[in-house]
Amino acid sequence: MNIRNEQAGDYVAIRRLLTEAFGGDGEAKLVDSLRADGDIAIALVADIEGEVAGYAALSVLKSPPRSLALAPVAVAPAQQRQGVGSALIEETLRRARAAEGGMVFVVGDPEYYARFGFSADAARSFDSLYAGEHFMAIALTETPAPAAPVLYSRRFAEL
């Protein structure tokens, strides 16, 4: 498995993968819109023998400063539960840290994301439309981001 940056030649395969993994094209359209807006900071594919088997994107949040949203993460149904999702998430976090990102927020299954260091506790002081036990964060630096509302691209509201 090769985890690498997405390239324009992957876009059709990414769209297909997201539609298959989520059972609808909402996330595929979300990614197309975020890309068109220039709001994707990091987008990685898991390339297995030349096929796009997984995808993870970090998009830019409008607030707090230097914060990112992890979404979507998807692995082709036939390749799930083999560590592909974990490898993608770990690599997106590694790259976000290297790029001196401040915080990464995610909305998802607490049990799954806890293994990467995300917690609802870390997100609690940040106001969000998504507040609750599924709304989690991880601080990438020792200095936490100032408590500020977490504002996603308006494209998420269209999902």
Ligand SMILES: CC(C)(COP(=O)(O)OP(=O)(O)OC[C@H]1O[C@@H](n2cnc3c(N)ncnc32)[C@H](O)[C@@H]1OP(=O)(O)O)[C@@H](O)C(=O)NCCC(=O)NCCS
């Ligand atoms: C969630 C997802 C990305 C995980 O990818 P993956 O490659 O299967 O994950 P990994 O192999 O790294 O980890 C597997 C472990 O994660 C856990 N896991 C996987 N999917 C999970 C889910 N939806 N909820 C909770 N735990 C989950 C399981 O405990 C599994 O461990 P097990 O095989 O020992 O039971 C993948 O299942 C997927 O694409 N799902 C559909 C889209 C989606 O819901 N994306 C997340 C929201 S953005």
